[in-house]
Amino acid sequence: MASLTGKTALVTGASRGIGRAIALRLASEGASVTIHYRRDEEAAHSVATEIGTTQLAKADLSSADEVRTMFSWFPGNSLDILINNAGVWGQTPLGSTSEETLDAMVDVNLKGIFRVTQHALPKLKDGASIVNISSTAARVGNKSGRSLYGATKAAVDALTRSWALELAPRKIRVNAVAPGYVETDMTSEFFSNRKIREDAVERSPFGRLGNADEIADVVLFLCSPAAGWITGQAINVSGGFVV
Ligand SMILES: NC(=O)c1ccc[n+]([C@@H]2O[C@H](COP(=O)([O-])OP(=O)(O)OC[C@H]3O[C@@H](n4cnc5c(N)ncnc54)[C@H](OP(=O)(O)O)[C@@H]3O)[C@@H](O)[C@H]2O)c1
Numbered sequence: 001m002a003s004l005t006g007k008t009a010l011v012t013g014a015s016r017g018i019g020r021a022i023a024l025r026l027a028s029e030g031a032s033v034t035i036h037y038r039r040d041e042e043a044a045h046s047v048a049t050e051i052g053t054t055q056l057a058k059a060d061l062s063s064a065d066e067v068r069t070m071f072s073w074f075p076g077n078s079l080d081i082l083i084n085n086a087g088v089w090g091q092t093p094l095g096s097t098s099e100e101t102l103d104a105m106v107d108v109n110l111k112g113i114f115r116v117t118q119h120a121l122p123k124l125k126d127g128a129s130i131v132n133i134s135s136t137a138a139r140v141g142n143k144s145g146r147s148l149y150g151a152t153k154a155a156v157d158a159l160t161r162s163w164a165l166e167l168a169p170r171k172i173r174v175n176a177v178a179p180g181y182v183e184t185d186m187t188s189e190f191f192s193n194r195k196i197r198e199d200a201v202e203r204s205p206f207g208r209l210g211n212a213d214e215i216a217d218v219v220l221f222l223c224s225p226a227a228g229w230i231t232g233q234a235i236n237v238s239g240g241f242v243v
Contacts, residue, residue, distance in 0.1 A: 002028075002029045002030030003029050003030070003224045003225065003226070004026060004029040004030045004031035004081075004220075004223065004224065005029075005030035005031075006030070007030070007031045007032070007080040007081060007223075008031065008032045008033075008034070008078060008079050008080050008081070009026050009031045009032070009033045009034065009079070009080065009081035009082070009083065009223070010033075010034045010036060010057065010074075010079055010081070010082050010083070011023045011026070011033060011034070011035065011036060011083040011085055012036040012061065012083065012084055012085050012086040012116060013036065013037070013038070013085045013086025013087065014033070014035040014036055014037065014044065014047055014083075014085065015037035015038075015040045015043040015044040015047060016040065016047075016184070016185055017182075017184035017185055017212060018085060018133065018179065018182060018184060018212045018215050018216070019036075019083070019085040019086065020043075020047050020212070021212035021213050021215065021216040022083055022085060022212075022215070022219050022220075023035055023047055023051060024047070024050065024051060024216070025213070025216035025217065025219070025220045026081065026083075026216075026219075027051035027052075027053070028051075029224070031080075031081065031223075032053065032055070033051060033053055033055070034053070034055040034056070035047050035048050035051075035053065035055065035056050035057070036056075036057045036058070036059065036070070037057075038058070038059070038061070038086070039060075041056075041058070044056055044058075057070050057073070058070070061086055061107075061112030061113075061115065061116060062104070062108050062112060064115055067112075067115040067116055067119055070119075071119035071120065071123060074120075075123070076122050077122075077123065077124075077125055078123055078125070079120060079123045079124045079125065079128060080124075080127075080128050081128065081129050081130075081131075082116070082117065082120050082124065082128065082129075082130045082131075083131050083133070083219060083223075084113045084116055084130065084131070084132045084133060084156075086108065086112065087108060087109050087112075087152075088104070088105055088109060088186075089146070089186050090146075090149065091144070091145045091146060092105065092145060092146065092148040093145035094145070094147065102148060105148055105149065105152060106148075106152060109149070109152035109153065109155075109156070110152045110155050110156070113132060113159065114159065117130065117163065124170075124172060126170045126171055126172065127170075127171045127172065128170075128172045128173075129172070129173045129174075129222065129223045129227075130163070130167075130172065130173070130174045130175070131174075131175055131176065131219050131222050131223060132156050132174070132176040132177075133176070133177055133178075133179070133215075133219075134153045134156045134157050134160070134176040134178040134234055135149070135150070135153040135179060136178050136179065136180045136236055136238045136242040137149055137150035137153050138150055138153035138154040138156070138234075139154075139178070139236070139242050153178070156176060157176055157178075157234045160174050160232065160233075160234055161232050161234075164231040164232030164233075165232065168231065173228070173230065173231040174231060174232065175227075175230060175231060175232070175233050175235070176233070176234035176235070177215060177218050177222065177234070177237055178235065178236045178237065178242075179210060179237050179238065180204070180210055180236070180238025180239060180241035180242065181200050181209045181238075181241065182209065182210040182211060182212055182214075182215060183209050183210075183211060184212060197209075203241065204238075204239055204240070204241055205239060205240035205241070205243075206239040206240060208239070210237070214237060214239075215237050218235060218237045222235075
């Protein structure tokens with residue numbers, strides 16, 4: 001029997017990229033997955049069709065009202081798995097970043113995940129599993145003006161540790177997965193620069209970038225009974241980019 005048969009899951013940002021790969025992977029192991037998206041309805045529908053579900057949930061995670069409305073449709077005590085995947089990446093050079101840009105990134109990458117998890121709490125069953133998608137950027141510095149992104153992901157790791165302890169009385173496990181560079185829409189423009197791409201490949205011990213399925217496999221493991229004794233951890237999934 002598949003390891004997640006009979007389980008229900010919500011994956012945020014599942015319309016494309018890493019979230020899409022996670023949704024497909026959880027579904028392939030028998031989970032009934034709700035596909036969350038923000039604006040790319042067509043892409044979300046296509047993922048839903050691929051896994052044979054009609055469960056779609058739309059919300060801009062930077063809006064407290066939209067997150068609240070989204071969860072009002074979920075019955076209480078109905079979710080076994082929550083994957084906090086949706087996120088944004090961007091440049092925030094120290095010398096030139098506006099307040100609006102700062103707020104926009106914090107609103108999705110930090111406040112968004114907090115809002116979602118807060119509203120998910122009464123919907124999560126005891127013994128549920130939460131996986132937060134962090135980044136190796138939380139652990140390594142970079143000189144290309146992406147300090148705030150790394151800081152928001154370091155915050156995700158901090159939330160993971162504390163929520164693991166806060167939710168332990170309900171036997172809810174909380175872990176994080178920290179991908180290294182993965183080719184998705186998020187990084188496509190960045191890696192269209194040949195020099196940047198070559199540098200990233202050069203820094204990788206395995207000499208290549210990662211792919212979304214490699215991240216999804218680790219998320220699946222953390223949601224499965226095989227990871228029942230793991231909580232409060234953040235696992236680098238970067239092919240040794242960060243060791
Ligand atoms: N790609 C990498 O190299 C890499 C490395 C480390 C960590 N990560 C992390 O992995 C996660 C997924 O990244 P990805 O590469 O798959 O990105 P992506 O291809 O750009 O996809 C981002 C997803 O997040 C959703 N999203 C963005 N802003 C949102 C908002 N305000 N409200 C609700 N949903 C929102 C998007 O929904 P719509 O399509 O509907 O807009 C989309 O489904 C992110 O947390 C990212 O930080 C990525």
